[in-house]
Amino acid sequence: GESVGLHLPTLSVQEGDNSIINCAYSNSASDYFIWYKQESGKGPQFIIDIRSNMDKRQGQRVTVLLNKTVKHLSLQIAATQPGDSAVYFCAECGSGYALNFGKGTSLLVTP
Amino acid sequence: EPEVTQTPSHQVTQMGQEVILRCVPISNHLYFYWYRQILGQKVEFLVSFYNNEISEKSEIFDDQFSVERPDGSNFTLKIRSTKLEDSAMYFCASSELGQADSPLHFGNGTRLTVT
Numbered sequence: 001g002e003s004v005g006l007h008l009p010t011l012s013v014q015e016g017d018n019s020i021i022n023c024a025y026s027n028s029a030s031d032y033f034i035w036y037k038q039e040s041g042k043g044p045q046f047i048i049d050i051r052s053n054m055d056k057r058q059g060q061r062v063t064v065l066l067n068k069t070v071k072h073l074s075l076q077i078a079a080t081q082p083g084d085s086a087v088y089f090c091a092e093c094g095s096g097y098a099l100n101f102g103k104g105t106s107l108l109v110t111p
Numbered sequence: 112e113p114e115v116t117q118t119p120s121h122q123v124t125q126m127g128q129e130v131i132l133r134c135v136p137i138s139n140h141l142y143f144y145w146y147r148q149i150l151g152q153k154v155e156f157l158v159s160f161y162n163n164e165i166s167e168k169s170e171i172f173d174d175q176f177s178v179e180r181p182d183g184s185n186f187t188l189k190i191r192s193t194k195l196e197d198s199a200m201y202f203c204a205s206s207e208l209g210q211a212d213s214p215l216h217f218g219n220g221t222r223l224t225v226t
Binding site: 034094 | 153159202204214216219
């Protein structure tokens with residue numbers, strides 16, 4: 001069936017470095033993609049979104065890249081800070097109306 | 112910044128009992144949702160609600176579940192006759208437009224423990 005998944009379950013980076021979190025999706029009809037951050041004990045927090053008619057979108061310290069050819073989505077975090085430590089989920093919305101979440105990547109920022 | 116609020120933060124109930132999870136969505140949002148997350152697993156869609164009716168529901172949302180917007184601010188999820196496998200974090204969310212058009216904003220969840 002259709003799925004959204006993440007390449008790596010955990011990512012460890014040093015403070016100040018850039019982080020890249022990857023996500024693969026299989027539903028070619030997906031046209032809206034969102035990255036969420038989830039800190040321990042909290043709900044998913046919206047970071048950035050992108051539509052399928054775009055291949056790049058930038059926010060504050062974050063950039064989302066979308067490669068529709070290979071069905072790949074990435075989240076880049078510039079100058080990673082300890083407060084960025086969390087689980088990051090990609091989610092897609094396409095053929096149905098429900099948001100489909102990936103399994104999450106745990107980002108650990110070390111000093 | 113406006114936020115979605117959920118109560119209680121933790122609910123413990125015995126198997127077979129009914130529970131009601133409560134949510135106050137962001138005030139100008141029109142679409143409301145319930146998702147759940149079993150420990151260590153991904154966030155799963157349960158139901159979406161718009162214009163006072165369910166607009167979509169997943170296979171998980173069977174007859175033991177129901178949702179209601181009893182007044183202009185609250186949005187509730189009722190689980191009748193809870194089962195052990197209902198233990199999970201339940202997240203309420205809301206959005207200005209539908210899920211395919213605007214991001215969902217989530218509350219911090221209610222941790223439901225069924226014993």
